Amino acid sequence: MKVILLNGSPHEKGCTYTALYETELILKENGAQTEIAQLPEGPIQGCIGCYSCRATARCVYEDGVNALGDKVAEADGLIVGSPVYYGGIAGSLKAALDRLFFSNSSRFAGKPAAAVVCARRGGLVTAFEDINRYFGISHMPVVTSQYWNQVHASIPQEVEKDEEGMQTLRTLARNMIWLIRCIQLGKEQGIPFPEHEKRLRTNFIR
DSSP: OEEEEEEOSSSTTSHHHHHHHHHHHHHHHTTOEEEEEEOOSSOOOOOOOOOTHHHHSSOSOOSSHHHHHHHHHHSSEEEEEEEEETTEEOHHHHHHHHHHHHHHHHHHTTOOEEEEEEESSSOHHHHHHHHHHHHHTTTOOBOOOSSOSEEEOSSHHHHTTOHHHHHHHHHHHHHHHHHHHHHHHHHHTTOOOOOOOOOOOOOSOO
């Protein structure tokens, strides 16, 4: 099994990375292959709603988001980490996730997913919800823990001092492994992913 941990922070080895690394250690201890994937370098284009990806399953912009989509599609689980900026997720991560999920949601369906957020003080719950909304609209089971997956820190060394936060991340990793194994066993026993009706769209203004 393989789990992709997406570091949505512009700081490659900052607080968010440190939180994801704690999660990764437990995943590895339980037999998972892992990769902490950093957001693509340079500016990340936001989604322009051109709908080209509906025909190609690829975004028209080649700035690394398509390659990230391929990694997630090949994995068994996804964990997205972000720092908290003004009570929400990092802007570059928001741009990437909009395009990533708009062009790949059908390839991500059925994959367990989780959010991890880090802040010095406040805004953790809203940032946590920002990420989880992508999973909830893409048929992705959301993996939970003993608390919301968050740590408080302003520098990486402080992440390790948040003992409850670190324990929450370790519990998250074990729950992720358990759910992936359950899904794999279900497939082996002939329990397929549910077939869904053709999607209906209802506009509020007619």
